[in-house]
Amino acid sequence: MQMITADKFQQVVSLLHPYQNAAMAFLVTAAVCTTLLSYMFVRKLVAGPSNRGQLPPGPRPWPLIGSLHVLGAMPHQSLAKLARKYGPLMSLRLGSSVYVVASTPDMAKAFLQTLDNTFASRPSTAGTVHMLFNSTDLAFAPYGPYWKLIRRVCMNHVFHPRRLETFNPIRLEEARDLICGLSRFIGQPVSVRPLVQEAANNIISRMTLGKRYTDLNSSGSTHDMVVLIDEIMLLLGVPNLGDFIPGLAWMDLQGWEKRMKAVKRKVQEALGEIIEQRREELRSRSSPVPSNRPEDLLDVLILAAASAEQNSTADVQITDDNITAIVLDMYLGGTDTTSITTEWALAELLLNPECLKKSQEEIESVVRSGRLVEDADIEHLPYLRAVVQETFRLHPPAPLLLPREAMQACSVAGYELPAGTRAYVNVWAIGRDPATWTDPMAFRPERFVGGDVEEKGLHFELLPFGAGRRRCVGWELGLLNVRLFLARLLQAFNWSPAPGHNVDMTEQFGLTVMMAKSLTVNLSPRLPSRFYR
């Protein structure tokens, strides 16, 4: 289509002047101007932002929705496919926001290491505003003094390896209960996910609120916390149109925002009661350390809030709503990620019986019968650690990490990115890239044995926990739990797919990517009966 230049526009307008009737000339001029402006507006929408020449290549956006339609039901897979066409760094407009997607280790490094400072913030959505109290949790808080304070408090008082040790008895107990729970299904088909999920939920819940997940309602609250957390997980994963096209947000066409506001009110009441009870308990306690359980995240946050309140020079305060948001984060970030990874690992081992046999033989050779695997054994189980790494490579629970947002304009690989650009790192695509991995679609834990690639965020070809300053705060805990669950499950049972239940590796996209069909297996015992009581 030919561009209409300002000169041509002047010519058209001057042609109108011979009209003697000024009113007529005015009307015609107005009509032409309107048509031209509409044309320019539509053209701009079709062509994308004006600095498009400087953005990385990417699909041509449609008016209004941009490239939302290309994402489909599996955005990480669609983006991996697009990267094959547009390259390791591509840009696309989703609604009215510009996104860039990094799909190779080098590009991941550019965003998570070289530009870590610039891309240290997160975009907010209706979900984070409504349900995480104006994004005042840890995961979605914008970069700044509030995020720094909360991250430091959580790191030093909960996730530091020395603090994590205080929760070891809880973790070992829940991992033992998992084995006992599954043993009740020996001889009949059992779906693994609910039991692994329960164990992961219980650990996080005891570390956060000092109570098992299933006992959360025992405080007599009118709201069922388990139902509320499930609802929040669902609503944080839905594609809400208003997030992509803010002009339409007020209409709440899908009705999601109404549900978000409703769940926020309930969670505020339910957790508000729990926080108040705990504050009372802390006031009446003679020692700051509880006698019957380790100090949990709620203790830590209430004490941090009190100390900020007492400090008249503190520039950040922590309210009960903030505590609620941070507590929710632990359930959202720490539970499904662990159970999903454990389930994918078991599924891969069932499809690769020689790897299953090798893992079990390794455990047997290190942990003689007479006790269950402990954390300290893991360092002597290189093959088991490699199985977990290989699972993360093929099935990262958060395949696009969490989105980052540029706090100022910057340039990457010769392209100019404006402030506010959002970045995804497609770790799912990186894990399956034939340029990085030999035979990438094969499940081969051996590729990691004796190698130096780790999943901690220092090697950009394997980034299940992200990297840089927004790296997962619970990565060590997540890793400890997945390894312990998997090691004990392999030690305790012989595994086979239940008749009529194929191992189906189809993915289901949401806040995390899990198996679309839960793994259903037959189990037989490998240990003396006392381990199942």
Ligand code: HEM
């Ligand atoms: C297998 C286990 C886990 C996986 C795969 C995982 C994965 C991730 C990923 C990919 C991110 C985003 C990192 C980035 O943007 O670079 C993240 C952030 C986060 N995760 Fe995890 N996670 C796991 C376990 C946990 C646990 C156990 C907790 C807490 C109990 C947790 C809490 C968080 C929080 C709070 C953030 C936000 C950090 C921030 O923005 O400062 N995660 N996680």
